[in-house]
Structure formats: C-alpha cells, structure tokens
Amino acid sequence: MAVIDTTQSVLASSQQRPPIWRNSGVLKWVAQIVVLLLVLGAFWFLGSTAIDGLAAKNLTPSYEFIDGPANIQPSEGIDTAPSSAGRLLWVGMVTTLQVAIVGVILSTILGVLVGLARLSNNWLANRAASFFIETLRNIPVLVQIFLWFYVMSNTLPDLEAGEGRRFFILSQKGVSIPRIFYDDGFYQWLAFIALGIVPIVLARRYFNARQAAQGGQNLAGPATLAILAVFAIVGWFANSVMSFLGGIFGSNETAVDRVNEGGIAGAWQSIPQSLMQLLLTLAVFGLAIGFIIRFLNSRRTPAGLAKLTDDDYFRMIFAVVAAAFMTLVFWVLWPGLSSWIINSGSDFWGWLGDKFGDDRGTRPLDGMLPTVSDGRFANYGPTGATLTVFRAALLVGLVLYTASFIAEIVRGGILAVAKGQTEAAAALGLSRSQALRKVILPQAFRVIMPPLGNQYLNITKNTSLAIAVGLSDVVQVGQSVFNKNGQSLAVFTIWMAFFLACSLTISVIVNFINGRLEIVER
C-alpha cells in the first residue's frame, strides 16, 4: 500500500504548476512574445525616427505627389506624356509587365528548345546547347544587358527614311513588326463569345456522358473548339447586338452624372463610405470567423472536439487579430481606402459601359503594317509594333540569361523521369511519341514546374534592370520621381507593393498548375 501512497502523493502534488522559469509551455511563449515585441518596437522606433527626420526636412511621407505633375516623360510605354506622377508610375508598371510577360514566353520557348538540344543524340546540337548554357548563365545578367545594348547599337543597320509597309523592319532603332490591336467592337465581341459558354457546357456534358456510356472517341474537345469558332465568327459580324450591356454597366461620366445615369456604375457610386467600411469590416471578420469554424471543424472528431494545442489557439487568435487590424485600417489608418474602392469600382463599370456604348460595334480586331516616318529623322511610325533597341537589349539579355537556366531545369526534369517509366511505356506497346506525351512529359512537367516558377519570378524581378539601359520601367520612373520630389519612402512602398503583387500572382498561378499536376499519393 505504501507504493500506492507514493503514487497518490505524486498525483496530488503534481497538480501545482511548475515554476515559470522551467515551464516549457510558458518559456516558449515568453521567448516568442519578447522577440515579437522587440521586432515591433524596432519597427516602431525606426519608423518614427524616419518620419520625424523626414518631417524635419519638409518631406513628410505622403502620396499626394501621385496626383501632382509628372515632371518627366517616359521614353516609351503606353503613354509618353503622362498627366500625373501616378499615371507615370502606371506607365512604368505596364512596361515592366510587358517585358516580364514577353520575357517569360520567349525564355520558356528558347529554354525548352535548348534543353531538348542538350539531350539530343546529335553531338553538335548537344555541344552547342551546352556552350550556350555554360556561357550565358555564368555572366552577370546586368553585364549581358549592357553588352547587348552596345553590340546592337554597334552592329545593326541604319534605318532609312521613307521605307514603309514591310512586315519586318530591323535597324539600330529597333525592330518593327505588324501591329494587331483591338478595335471598338472588341468588348462586344468578347461578350458575344462569352455567350458560347452555355452551349459549350451542354455539349461537353453530352459528349462526356456519351463516351462514358458507349466508349469510343471523346468529342468534347473538338466540340468545344467548334462552338467557340462558330461564336467567334458570328460575333465578328454581329457583335453590336451586345451593346445593350452599355446601359446596364453605366456611363463613364463624372461621379455626379454617374449616379444620375444609373447602371451598375451609378449604383456603385452611390454607396456611402461608411457602408463600404462596414461591408469591408464584415467581410474580414466573416473571413476570420469562417476560418475559425472551418478550423474547428477539422479538429472535430466523433468523440467530440479534440484538445487544441497552443499552435491551434494561435492560429485562431491570429485570424481574429488580423481581422481587427484590417478593421483598424479601414476605419482609422486609411479611411480613404473605402472611397477609393467605391470610386475605382465605379470607374471600372463606367469604363466598361463606355466600351459597350451604342455607337460602337465595328470590327473587333485590326492590324497595321509598320512604316517609317518621312521627316527629317527616320523613325518608326505608330502603325507597327516597335521594339526599341533599349527594350530589346533588356529583353534579349533577360531572355538568354533565363533561358540558360530554364534549359537546365528542363533537362533535369526529363532526366529525372526514371528510365523504368520509358521501359514500362514501351512494354505496354505505346509508341515513342505516345510514351513521350502521355508518360514522360507529364511527369517531367511535375518536376520542372516549381523551379520554372522561380525563374518566372526572377525574370519579373530582373526587369528592374531596365534602369541600366534607360527603359522607363517602374523602377526607373520611380527613381526619377523621387529624385524630383524627395518622396523616396513613398515610391519605395509603391515598388514593394507592385513587385509583391507580381510575385504573389506568379506563385498563385504556379501553385495552381502544380496542384493540377500533383500525382495523388499518400
């Protein structure tokens, strides 16, 4: 019985908590909270120092310069005479995105080709690809961009005045190719094509069911294409029937007019700011509560709610704190956000309504051949799509550099597919191309995708090197802006927001594709 007594006494005595300095549960949180406070304190301290220092220099951070004059004119872009600094930054952002998107496409194509050549049986192709990869990836991309600029401007032929109406003109001022642009009827056309979704869904359902029942070829794919084609062709001529949407969307007028004109834009405009704030608050708290409910559900067992760990509680508290912080932002820190959402939402619908206006409805798309101006200076006319030498140097530098990495990724991905897979495919009687399409590439793609996403991120970030060749991307125009007005901190936050948004978008896309490719396994 004595034994039982000791156990009992331990059971009784252990009810008291261990002292704080050796309670792992407490210490863990003390350490975390201390570090959190230090980090927040450091941010607060540095931030207040910066704001004080800037105020002393009459440079209190503000975003008012966005509506101020641009002061500078971008060398190229969607608008070379922007009306405000905000517009100027927007032009820079569009240029960045253009370069990034074109760079991603071109470097993927080139990289895949080089990667395949690297795997080729042909000695020469193999060596050439290897040379390409090893040379380009070991030289800094900035040096390459400079090199390409000097090389291009030193070797390309002069542009002759009066040359016109060719499909392709290459000169030291860049390259010009035919331009295809959307015309007035474009949006109606898109809306018309969107109508086709209904028959497409029906057709797909029908053909899928038929194949499930009777077997044989699944015609869902061809049928989708055919229906799309029909709607596109009919819509090309009949797109103006969609212009009634203009009245629904509203008009692109001033705020007061919009409310009077009605439509979605008007309705949007008449939302009071406090209502928008309330809606946003409800939305974030809804999200937080939804998260907590879903989380708790995932912890619910037939035997009742599972015991939650510290980490579990942290997640829930974090959700509520985040929602509370956002509420603070909506109501106190940045009340203008709500009116900005109202205005830009209204702007968007108004803009859309304008695109569907009654007087529109001509050809959706149009094209023009490049021309060269006849004046004193030989310059490309506005008709063609022109790639200036500056942009070309950046693009070529980025594409070649990135392609050399992509080639290695592609090669590695294909080599990573085990040899057994090829053999198994052959043993099943698949042809070489079938094996490649149905067995090797899907698996290789799975290996390739994550590092490829990283390269896309890199190319987007490296567009910022445009500053080296004077191309007006968001970093270059941003730098000009803060050189003029001293609002470096504000411009910096705009850069950060823009690039983080780009990065986030790319990772979302890559993760989505990755999720689709994921092999189901335990």
Add this chain to the structure above:
Amino acid sequence: MKNTKLFRLLAVLFAVTLFAAACGSSETADDSASGDDGAATDDSGSDDSGSDDSGSDDSGSDDSGSDDSGSDDSDTETVDVAQGSILAQVQDRGTLRCGVSGAAVAFSFTQADGSVTGIDADYCRAVAAAVLGDADAVEFIALTAAERFDAINTGNVDVLMRNSTWTQSRDTAVGMDFGPTTYFDGQQLMARASDGFSATSDVSEIDSAVVCTNAGTTTETNISELADTLGIGITLNTFEDFNIVTDGFIAGTCDVITTDGSALVGRKAEQQPDDQEWVIFPPTPISKEPLGPVYAQNDSQWADVVNWTVYATVILADEYGVGSADVDDALANGAPEVIRILGGEGEIQTAMGLSADAFYNVISQVGNYQEIFDRNLNPVGLSRDGSANASWLEGGLMYAPPAR
C-alpha cells in the same frame, strides 16, 4: 570553500570587464576633447568608440562578416556637422574630401594610373593647396547626380566640384551655397549634318526626333520644357551614363543628344566617326549653366576660403598673367595686389584662417585659371577666346573682386 573563492574571483573579474568598458569610453571622449584628432567628423574615428565607427570610405561595415549578424549595428557612425567650421575639420583631418563626378570628360575622370584629372579635380586640388598647403591632400569622392547634394548636407564631402549648375532652388530650398562660377556653360544639342543640321539650326527643327540625355540633371527638365514651349514632339530617352548616350548617337539610335555644351564639344572632338558630321547648335545655348563649387549653407568661413581660392586663380590669370612658372618672380617684384594675394603681406589670408602663403601654394602647385583651363579643356577642343569664360578685360565674365 574552494568554490566560493572561485565565485568571488569571477565577480571581481566581471567588475573589471565593466570598468574596462566604461573607462575606455571616457578616455576616448578625452581624446577627442583634446582636439588632436577631431572626433567631430566621421572619418576621423581613430578612436574606435563604436559610436563613431569607420568612415564612409573604408567599407567599415565588413566587421559584421567577421562576427555575426547580431552586430550589424556596428556599421553606424556619428556625423556631428554642427561642431565648428568645415575649415577646422579639414585642417584637423589633413585631407580635403571633394565630391566629383569621376566620369565627366575634362571635368573629372579617373586616369589609368588612378589619378583624377579635370578642371573640377584641379579646383579640388586648389582648395587643398590653400587650406593644407598640399595640392595632393585630396580624397575624391565620386558621386552620382542623384546623391551629390545629400553628400553636402550630410557632411560626407567638404566641397562639391561636380559640374553642378547654380540654380535658385538648389541655392535656397535644397540648402546649399554656391561659390563663384568656374566655368560658364550652357545646354546645347548635337545632331548630324546629314540630317540637315548646321551650327545655326534652331531647336524647333528637332521635331519628332529621338533625343537622348543623362538622367537626374537639369538638362532633362530643360529640354522637355523647351519642347513643350515650342510645341514639338520628341521622344526623350534618359540614361544614368553618358557613354550610352554618345554610343546611341554614334549608332543612330538617338537622333539628337543634349547636355552641357562643354561635354558635347569634348565628345565631338574625340568620338566623331569619319562618316558623320556632328554639329552643335543652337549658337546661343538653350540654358545658362554656371558651374562652380558647392558647399554647405551657413558656414561663411569655409565659403570665404573656397570663394577666394577661385578668385585668386582668376585674378592672377586674367589680370596679371602670373602662372605657376613665374610665381616666385611675381612674389618678389610683382604688382602690389599680386604680392598681397601671394602672401607678401599676409593679413588677408591669416584673417581667413589660412596660412599666409595659401594662394602662393595654389598658384605654384595648381596654376592660375588660364593654366587650369588650358590643361583640361583645350585638349577637348574648348577655348576661352570669345566665350563667357574669357576675362572681363576681353569681354568675358571672368571677374574677381579686388584683393585688398
């Protein structure tokens, strides 16, 4: 028992550590107070009181690499500009920190042997010769267009000789003072004769041209304002580096380039390809670009030193023709004003806080204005004759107040 003894020993040692830290600091403070070391400015941190760590020039930050990330803050330093005149700081330090461009032809550029030459570099040397008696006691701090004025405000450089234009806003709002102009420049444009340009062409003829210039300067604003006024459309490309501008012009990527006339003349003299005929226009520059020294505001003692260094070279060049070769002779039997300037009497210079022979050193080690001009600007094809940089005696603008 043995253990407790050990603890006591430890306690004593620990106390010693604390004292060492404390004592060290007070001695440091004494050092700087005694003034042989001028702890006021950043580079003088020979006393390693961490709060005035290394200067900006000696990559003082790299210590973080040697220990760990925790000590990143050791890169910090104090800049205490408020203490005394820059003149005293420069004399304490023994070197002049002079902001230059480092890549401006004829103004300041780095030679293959590591030396810096150009008219701006020579004026840095002149100030050093006046203040320190040694024209070579200069540290040239190369600055980009964007960072140059901050360097003045933070005291990173004592004087800025970086072909900087004297403008109202810079003089007032940005918080600097400008010295006498050492070179009267003006923005001009350069185009090709094959495009139908001549030296007398008008700016309005560049309609629809691709115009290239360098970023972060007044030239960028000038040309776009002018284009607006004239109602012509141009495409404006701006670059950090003027080499790209010139290269684009040679290749034809740029139809017209624009910057200060002096730079255009220099580039034209050196880089014009055989088959292109470059012309600089319009005859009257589109802007006034008086270039000269820049220094921090509200330090009149330092301002006097820099200004009179410039005036001394101007007076002796244009009015008396005394150069580095005949300076000794002039000191012995020159005009009274020359002797005064060269320190024959002495009070004028010592009243400024300089040694009596300050300007003698300038002339003998660097030369007079004519010599500086000939040495740096003649080789790139620029001449004083008939320009604003000629002496007032010959109808130019180079004029110095009397020295008496």
Add this chain to the structure above:
Amino acid sequence: MSQDASMSIADAGMSAELAARDDVIVCDGVKKWFGDFQALRGVDVTVKDREVMVVLGPSGSGKSTLIRCINRLEAHQEGRIIVDGIELTNDLRNIDKIRSEVGMVFQQFNLFPHLTVLDNITLAPIWVRKKARSEAEKRAMELLERVGIPEQAEKYPGQLSGGQQQRVAIARSLAMEPKIMLFDEPTSALDPEMISEVLDVMKDLAREGMTMVCVTHEMGFAREVADRIVFMESGDIVEVGTPEHFFTNPTEDRTKLFLSQIL
C-alpha cells in the same frame, strides 16, 4: 470510484509478487489527439519495477503513441503520466530528468549517419550526462562488447548491417544508464536472419532486471520474456494479462481475432 476502477484495469494480470513492487510508470487516463484523430482514448496502465511489459495490437492501435508519450516524444493532452515518481508536464527539469532515465530504441534505428558508431554512443553521455570523453568512450566500448560488435566502433552507421545498427542503437540507449527501456518495434525493419541477434540482446537485458516496455510483433519473445502483455486497439487497452492467460485463454473477442490472424 473511477480511480479504483481504472486501477483495477491497469493492474490486471499482475502476480502478487509483481503487484508488491514499486510503480515505475503510471498512466492515468492518457488521451492524445493528432489533429482530429484521437490516438489514445484514456489509457490506464501501470508498469512495475523490473517488469517487462509487451504491448501488442494491430497497426494504428496507438501502441507506439503510448510509449512515445511515456518518453514525451509526443505530449499527451489529457490525463497524466508519472515516470519514476515524476510527472510529465511542461516542467523542463522533469522532462530532462525523465529523458535521461528512459532509453528508447526505434524501429528505424535512427542512428546519426554523420557520426561514427563510437560518437553516436558517446554523444549523449558527454553532452547530457556531462561525462568526460575518455570515460564515455570506455563505457561505450564496454557496451559495444556487450552487444557483440566492438570491432565496428570507428565505422559509420551506413557501413553496418541492419542488425548491427539496431544493436548500436541499443548500446546508445544503454550508455545513458537508463532505468527504463522502451522498444518501439525494434525488429520490424530487420531481415529475418538478423532478428535473433537483436532479440538476444533484449533478452539479456530483461534477464538483468531492466524495466522494459516493448512494442513488438515477436510473439515468441513476448511469450518467453514478458511479465505481462497489454493488448491495444483503437487507442484503448482491450486486455491485460500474463502471457499464459493471453496466449491460451484470452477473454476478449477482439484479442482472439487478432491472435487468430497473427498466429
């Protein structure tokens, strides 16, 4: 009342001699969740001094989780575990004490691949027990002799066979001079011809009077060495008894089903 009831289940199948010994491990209503999965549903069990207890059960029944909770590799969420008179709580001192008193052998050996066999064994004595290196190495060599592979001391784990690796793992645990040894399916990852060399070491240990809790599928070992056998299913203890009782005359249907499948 409930306390009494639980004690009766926990102490079932004990001989009078065994019941008279000290409690070394007491589990009282231990519950454990992994997310929404409940691995232990209130386990009550007591292990006595110098007792060898074998835990049986189908996979996923919570056997491993139970002994990992005893070593606090997993923190239990409800109920209490008392090891050698010390309760397992957040108290760092208690956790340290228990870990250095309880040795554990894993199914996958978990030797440190970047250290030699000798370093594997001496690491914890030096850094946890604060022993001198020379002393620790001497002890390590003795242990290697005992498990029969002194000649492998300078090799890396990757150069040894599975059975040798598991014996090193046992030596590594013994180097801490534990009062209790936990075995988590020590032979499951081994080739059949290597199982006996590990079991022999374990039997020696049992004979020397080590308190042991073994999760294993080796029925022969269980029958020969165990003082008591615990049968678990779905996070509950279904049946506790002596080997004779368990193998010859199990009371619960689920135990019978399990035995019929495995034997």
Add this chain to the structure above:
Amino acid sequence: MEQGAAVQAAAPPAPPTVPAESPGDWIRKNLFSSVGNSIVTVLFVLIGYAALRWLVGLVLDEERNWAAVWTNMRLLFSYTYPADQYIRIWVSLGLTLLMVGLTLGAFASQVRLSLGGLLTRIGAAGLALLVLAIVHMVDLFGLTFHSPERPVVVMLVVGAILAAIGFGGRQAVGAGSDDERTVPLFAVVAGGALAFVLFLWLVPFGRYEAIGGDVIAEPGTVNFTTKFPWTIMMALLVGGYLAGLAARAITGSTAFRLFLGLWWVAGPAFLVFLVLRDPEFDWAHIWSTDLPMALGFAIGGGALLYFLSAPGRGEVARIAGAVLLLYAAFNWLAAFGDLNLPGLGTINWQWYPFASPPAGVEGTSMLQKARISFLLLALVALIAPNFAGELRTRLRFVGAWAGFMLLMHWLITGINTPSTVQVVQPPFLGGFALTLVIAYYVMLASFPVGMMMALARTSKMPIFRVLATGYIEFVRGVPLITVLFFFANIVNLFLPNGMELSDLGAIFLGYTLFSGAYMAENIRGGLQSIRRGQFEASDALGLTTVQRTAFIVMPQALRVSIPNLVGQAIATFKETSLIAIIGGFDFLRVANQSVPSQPGFLGQNLPALLFISVIYWIISYAMSRGSRSLETRLGVGTR
C-alpha cells in the same frame, strides 16, 4: 566531353573502355545517324558559323581599342589603390594563393585527372582557336577571303601549337586507356603555373600609361614590373600545395582542416583590414583601453561562462542570461540618446554614466564594441548550459569564447582605425577587389542570417514562424535593385540622430539581408530533408534543442544543401554587379564608366565589358564545376 578540366576521382571504377573508332565512324554516328539528325547538323553548322563569325568580328573589329583594357588593368582590378603600396596587394594575393594551394593539397590530394582527357582538351582548345581564326577569314556567304591580320595570325599559330601538343600527345599516350593514364592534380596545377610564368618571362609585354590623355606604350616593361611578383605567386601556389599534402600526412586531417576553415572565415578579414588597409594604430589607446577591454571580456566573460557551464546550472544560466540580455538591450537603448515617446514625454538616459551624450555635449559613452560584446555575452550565457560538461569541455567552450572575443575586438579596432594607405579616390578598394570583398562578406554574413531564419521558419513556435516567413517571402518577392536603392538612399533616414551607415556599409547590410532570405530557403530545404527519426532519437537521448540543432540537425542539413548554397554563392557573386547602378565603383562600374570616360578611350565600353565578362565567367564557372565535383564526392546527387 565537358568543357574545362574534368575532375575525376580515382576511387570510383571507370566505365569499360570503348574500342577506338575512326573519325568517319564517329562523325556518322554522332552527326549523321538519321535524316533528321543530318538536318539538325547542317542547321547547327550554319547557325554556329554565323554566330562565331559575328562574335570574332565583334572582338577583332578595328573600332575596338583593346588598349582601353590593357592600359586600365590596375584600375579594373584594384581601382585607385596607390602604386607605391602595391606590395600589400602582392602580399595578400600571395597569402591567398598559398592558402588555396594548402587547401587543394589537403582536400583534393586524391584527385587525379585523366591524361588523355586533359590532352584532348588542350587539343580541342587549339582546334577551337583555329576554327575561330578561319571563320573570321572566310566569308562563306559572300564567298570572299580576308587576308589575316596580326591577331588572327597569332590565333592561328597558337591554335596550331596547342592542337599539335594536345592531339599529338593524345596519340603518343595511346587511345582508349584514359582511366589508367592519369596525372595527379598537382602536376596540372604546377604545369599551369609554370606555363604562366614562362609566358611572362618570354613574351615581351608593353607597359601602357595614359598621361594627359595620350597613351604611351613602352614595349618590354610589363615583364619587369610583374614577372618577378608573379613568379613568386606561382611558387607560393605550388609550394602551398606541397605543404598541404605534407601537413595532411603529418598532422592528421581534423586539426589541419579546422585551421584551414578558420583561415577561410577570418583570413580575408585580416588581409583586407590589416594588410591592405594597414591601420594606423594608436598604441597608447590600445594599451590603455582596447586591450584591457578585450581581455576583460575574454577573461571576465570566460569566467562567467565557465561558471554557467558547470553541470546543473541550467536555471542559473537562464536567469543570468536574461539579466545580461536586459542590460545589453538597455545599453543599446541608451546609446540612441533621449527617447521621444509621442504623448508620453521624453525618456532621458543622462543619469546613466554610459549613455550617449546629447549632440554637442562632451561626455562619456560606452564603446560600441562593449555594447556588442555584452549582447554576445548574454546570448552565449543563455546557451551555455547546452555546452556544459567536464573540465575539458568547459575549458574548450570558454577558450572558444575568449578567442572569439579577442579576434572580434582586434578586428573592430582594426576596422575603425584610419588607414595609412592614402587613396586618391575612396573607397580604398574598387574594381574587381571590391566585387570580391563584397561578395565574400555578403556570403559569409548572410549565412548566420539564413540559418536563423531557416530554423525559425521550420520551428514549431508560431510567432517565430510567422515572422521568419514574412521576412523571407517579402525579401524574395522584391528585386535586389530596389532593396539596394532602399539601403543606399533611404535607410539612413531610419537611423536615430547621430548614427549613419556609410555607403558601402548600407549596401553590405542590404545585400546581406537580401541574400540571407535566399540562404534561408536553401538551408530550409536541407532541414526538411532530415528524417523525423533523427529529431526523435536526439530527444529520446535527452539532447536539448540547441544541442540537437548544433550536433545532429545542422551538420546533416548543411551537407544536403551544399549544392544549393554554392549556387547561391555564385548568384551573390554575379549580382554584386548591381552595385554599379547605385554608385559603387565595383568591377562593372569601373569597366563601364571609369574606363570609357578617359579621353583616350572615350566610348570604349565594349572591350572592357567583354573583358570583365570573361573574368566573371571564369570565376562563376570554376565555382559551379567545383560544386559539381563536391556534389559527386558527397554523393548527394546519387541517392
């Protein structure tokens, strides 16, 4: 056949030898095996011809003034480092080469290179030169033939000699026996060094000098200025290699490797701050302050640590560490001077004797290195119980602390002491030297940042995880150039009054924080590859978290992440070129701005850019090859 030297360890069995085949067979098999293959071959011949012709034309164009590069070698590599102090650069380079030799000798002594492969490579290089020269002379599309200019003739001759040596030697050695005929790495290193020295002694270079814009060439003078130093350098390299072999045999590898490791971490700091900068030490100050303080921290702190690292003092150490940490934090707070709390008034630190005095007031203030030392002491005291043990263990721990303190104090003193080397244009290093120094220190400093962040991100503690994830993802989402802009232009606004980061300091800090995030991701990959069993076994043995991390987890994780870390190092090296954009005189900026601004070489950007590309390429390529062979040796890729 890979380019460059094929490093082949002697240990793994070589593939069976392939019987020799005739060139015709080879061509048929590798170039024209099928119709498609033939088309590809023809296509690549045409593309290759056009590309090579264009490339050679670019280099040999008469508009390229290559004197811009040769004349500015000094500027490119060391910027304005004074010529009369050049012995310091030679000493640094010599020491570095010596250590390279030692390291090669100690770590790669087993490596043998295939003789046949080596000769084939030499021959191929010669052949490539010949092909380039011919491609330049023959215009296939216009069907014309250029008579060769002087450089082309040189190319032809050198190419022919190399091809003769390579292929002739290959024939002499005999085909198909590559795996038996190997040469030790030593022979290759020594041979290369010898060839280089012979080249310097036999080929007369001209010394170029730009004076007042005119380029003056004096034939035959470069030899006299550089052939002696370079001969010594090469002798040091080879001698170091031999010494490395010997030392490895005598001392046993562990101690020697520790020495080498310490050198590669701390040595460059010695070279840069003590040899190249040559601080003008104020000895009175050092005797009165610096040395006592360093000793005080080393001995006093060491004694404290000795006390705390006794077994069973875990809780004492935790409390002592916390108190010290508070004190260190307080010191930092007091260092910033008066603290303005909006709405709460001002906190005045003046009652504290070591607070920074307000601007313009004389007073005492704690030395920065004392503040750093207190902080470090606090952190080390917190982890001291993890390294407790018997006497020798404790002494080793205390010894490491004392050594580290002395080293740190000495370095900080050295760094903060002004240089005796007067440079015309600060910073005292520029060009390639600056690129190397920045890259090296960023790699070194971002390592602990990355390690901490990786540990925090994989930690079970949610706040650490959130903070680390936020930091890593934020940094990885933005371009380096914007981070550098921030640190070069804006960061000083964030620092309290009286503190300022120097330009290079700011660049270094920003780049380190940037690189640290990528480093963290690489290390995290290694951490995640460690199986759970390793953690459980460590826990079951009673190791603490710190011990587990230091002894079990990190060694394995780092080994796995070596290839990625080297990749990161290469990226760091290449991306230092971005410093040129924000105004640092690194390799790129000197080549792209300083050189083409000299009157004699106005606009000669291309030669300088091509030249630095080659240098960048050599370094990056060598690093990636080295990493690949390391990978093979560690067996990372072959699991």
